[in-house]
Amino acid sequence: MQEIESTFKDISVSIPEDTKLIITAKKEDLLSILRFLQDKGYNHLALISCVDWIEEKEFELVYIITSYLEENEYTGREKINIILKTKINRENPQFITAIPVFENAEPYEREIHELFGINFKGHPRLTPLFLEREYKIPPFRKDFDTREYVKEFFNKIPFVDEKK
Amino acid sequence: MNKDTITSTRELELYFGPQHLGMVGNFSITLKVEGDRILEATSNPGYLHRGFEKLMEYRTWIQNFPLVCRMNVVEPDSMEMAYAMAVEKLAGIEVPERANYIRSICLELARVGSHLFGLWAYSNLLGFDTVAQWAMYHRDLILDLFEELTGARVYHIYIWPGGVRRDFPNGFKDKIVNTLHSIGSCVPDYDSVFFNNRIFYERAKGIGKITQEEAKKWGAAGQVLRATGEKFDIRKVEPYAAYNKVDFEIPTREDGDAYSRIWVVRDEMIESVHMIFKLLDKMSEGEVYNRVPNPFKWKISKGETYVRVESSRGELGLYMVSDGGDKPYRVHFRTPSYTHGLIILEKLLKGASIADVGNIMISLYVVAPEIDR
Numbered sequence: 001m002q003e004i005e006s007t008f009k010d011i012s013v014s015i016p017e018d019t020k021l022i023i024t025a026k027k028e029d030l031l032s033i034l035r036f037l038q039d040k041g042y043n044h045l046a047l048i049s050c051v052d053w054i055e056e057k058e059f060e061l062v063y064i065i066t067s068y069l070e071e072n073e074y075t076g077r078e079k080i081n082i083i084l085k086t087k088i089n090r091e092n093p094q095f096i097t098a099i100p101v102f103e104n105a106e107p108y109e110r111e112i113h114e115l116f117g118i119n120f121k122g123h124p125r126l127t128p129l130f131l132e133r134e135y136k137i138p139p140f141r142k143d144f145d146t147r148e149y150v151k152e153f154f155n156k157i158p159f160v161d162e163k164k
Numbered sequence: 165m166n167k168d169t170i171t172s173t174r175e176l177e178l179y180f181g182p183q184h185l186g187m188v189g190n191f192s193i194t195l196k197v198e199g200d201r202i203l204e205a206t207s208n209p210g211y212l213h214r215g216f217e218k219l220m221e222y223r224t225w226i227q228n229f230p231l232v233c234r235m236n237v238v239e240p241d242s243m244e245m246a247y248a249m250a251v252e253k254l255a256g257i258e259v260p261e262r263a264n265y266i267r268s269i270c271l272e273l274a275r276v277g278s279h280l281f282g283l284w285a286y287s288n289l290l291g292f293d294t295v296a297q298w299a300m301y302h303r304d305l306i307l308d309l310f311e312e313l314t315g316a317r318v319y320h321i322y323i324w325p326g327g328v329r330r331d332f333p334n335g336f337k338d339k340i341v342n343t344l345h346s347i348g349s350c351v352p353d354y355d356s357v358f359f360n361n362r363i364f365y366e367r368a369k370g371i372g373k374i375t376q377e378e379a380k381k382w383g384a385a386g387q388v389l390r391a392t393g394e395k396f397d398i399r400k401v402e403p404y405a406a407y408n409k410v411d412f413e414i415p416t417r418e419d420g421d422a423y424s425r426i427w428v429v430r431d432e433m434i435e436s437v438h439m440i441f442k443l444l445d446k447m448s449e450g451e452v453y454n455r456v457p458n459p460f461k462w463k464i465s466k467g468e469t470y471v472r473v474e475s476s477r478g479e480l481g482l483y484m485v486s487d488g489g490d491k492p493y494r495v496h497f498r499t500p501s502y503t504h505g506l507i508i509l510e511k512l513l514k515g516a517s518i519a520d521v522g523n524i525m526i527s528l529y530v531v532a533p534e535i536d537r
Contacts, residue, residue: 019402020470045383046472047498049483064470064483064498068380068389069396078401081470083483104383107506130210130536140218 008033019079027086027095034063034084034101042067042082048098048108050116054142057090059118063098093118115140175203180521182211191505191532193525197518205513205521207506213536220495225251226324226459228492233319235497236534239278241271242475244323246482246497249404249471251325254486255464261406262450263327268406269340269443270313270322271473272436276347277306278476279433286426286526287358290367295358302347309343312336327453337444344437351434359430368423372512372524375420382511383503386478387432388528391417391424398474410442422527429529432476463490477501477529497537505530 011025011033025033042065049062063084067077088095097120098105109120110129117138120126137144181192190211196204216235220228232247233240245267252259259267280303288296307317312333314320322329358364374384376392389396395414399407415431417424466488472481478500487493505528512524 016467016469022468043380046479046481047470047483047496049494049496051485051494062483064481066472069394069401074400078396081472083468083470102383103381104503104507107502128210130213132210139215142221144218146215146218146222 007036020081020083022083022085024085027088030086031096031098031101034098037065037082038101041070041077044068045102045104048105048112050112050118052116052142058087059090059093059116060085060087061095094121096121097123099123114138117141174198191530193513193521200517202513202516202518205510207510209505209532209535211536212533216537217495217497220492222491224460224490225462225464225492229321229324233321235537236531237318238281238531239274239476240319241274241323242473242480244321245271246471246473246480248323248325249473250469250482250484251464253469253471254467254484255325255462257326257456258454259327260451260454262448263452264406265443265447266328266332266452267323269440271405272440273306273309275436275476276433277303279429282429282526282529289522289526290364292358295354298350298354302350305343305347309340312339326456331452340440340444344440348437359427365423367523368426368527369421371422371520372516372527373419373421374508374512379420382507384508386500386529387425387428388478388504388508390414391428392420393418398472398479402472404473406443409446410439412439422523425527461490463488475500477531499534499537501529501531501534504528505535
């Protein structure tokens with residue numbers, strides 16, 4: 001794993017456990033790191049997640065990469081979970097799609113687009129996935145208050161504590 | 165008559181589900197069809213979107229358990245396991261050895277129950293009503309076991325950080341053995357009526373075929389991947405609970421079609437039953453719950469983790485972030501049905517006939533609440 005540190009500059013690698021590897025990278029490097037890891041045999045993109053760090057005014061995109069078996073042999077590499085993180089600006093969030101590297105990134109990016117409002121450039125269909133109506137703020141952002149929304153939206157139905 | 169010489173120019177858009185006889189679960193597919201042939205399929209999830217991951221950010225660590233198990237109706241235990249594992253990793257809670265065994269037994273029972281449910285859906289769809297009723301009855305026997313162990317039939321909330329909620333009741337070991345024996349004695353019946361049946365072969369052979377390269381490219385896991393010959397199983401790759409204490413086989417098939425997938429499911433059930441017997445033999449006495457501070461006042465230090473378990477449908481992952489507070493900052497589940505239902509289903513339906521839509525979907529084991537969350 002020193003290999004990745006020597007190949008890319010401006011990244012920090014930490015190993016919290018034997019089988020875990022957290023890589024923090026700049027957003028420009030992200031796709032090339034993904035390609036690098038894929039060439040090294042980490043060929044399974046398990047998840048793309050997004051965390052809203054509202055105080056730092058940043059979104060953190062998290063790519064979790066593991067690997068399948070090699071020729072049906074347990075080599076020990078498949079134990080390693082790589083958590084690859086990058087931060088993007090919270091105002092007008094834009095990023096590039098990872099579909100050219102991992103084809104199964106498609107629904108994950110679609111979900112993040114819908115729930116966090118991040119625009120992935122080059123994504124073929126950023127259409128709604130789960131939600132049935134439009135929201136002013138994408139609902140999974142931290143400044144979206146579910147209780148406020150419910151009160152506003154369903155205000156015709158009185159709350160139990162208001163009845164008394 | 166050669167099929168290729170006749171082409172119809174009429175394309176139709178067909179809404180398949182959620183209110184469709186051939187659809188199991190709240191899921192819908194929009195099909196573009198020409199005659200009986202599907203040109204394009206689009207999955208439409210969202211009928212069960214309850215925003216659990218957002219709701220969890222408003223609730224304390226322990227209050228989230230009733231939400232976690234409701235993500236998957238068929239097999240809630242693997243969800244509880246993933247959540248408990250993530251909290252244990254972040255908070256550094258140890259689990260006693262007996263609790264690990266009980267967790268494994270519980271998860272394997274749930275796997276058998278879930279596979280029986282899948283078999284019910286699949287055989288019902290192909291017209292094997294009798295087999296479907298058997299499978300449902302046998303699943304009910306397993307639910308009876310869970311009722312005695314946890315007090316609930318479907319949503320158990322039994323596995324939690326620090327161990328399991330309570331020990332086996334008196335004589336429970338014998339009950340597990342008896343129930344599994346009575347289910348196992350029906351395997352020849354299942355085989356002769358369903359698995360070795362010519363109709364099953366004709367309906368499922370070659371349907372929804374996927375190669376190993378495609379499966380890996382599209383992020384498959386579970387029996388979808390194992391039906392293509394890969395022995396990938398999280399229980400072996402990254403053992404959790406007590407899976408490193410027992411020896412077990414990973415059943416595979418080579419062809420990657422619906423027929424192989426259902427056979428893998430059958431073999432997995434039998435392997436799970438054998439594994440439960442081994443686990444029961446090896447189980448030691450002792451505590452089942454590690455005393456931890458008052459769960460309602462937990463504050464878990466800052467950190468993040470990714471854990472994965474093998475649910476009955478494939479790799480179930482959980483990415484969890486804590487900001488040092490009494491509630492999780494972000495919870496994100498990687499559910500196996502997500503890739504199976506949103507990518508692989510769309511790809512496999514291209515070129516299939518309308519009659520095979522449910523066949524392909526259930527053989528991929530798509531569970532709608534898991535996709536929507």
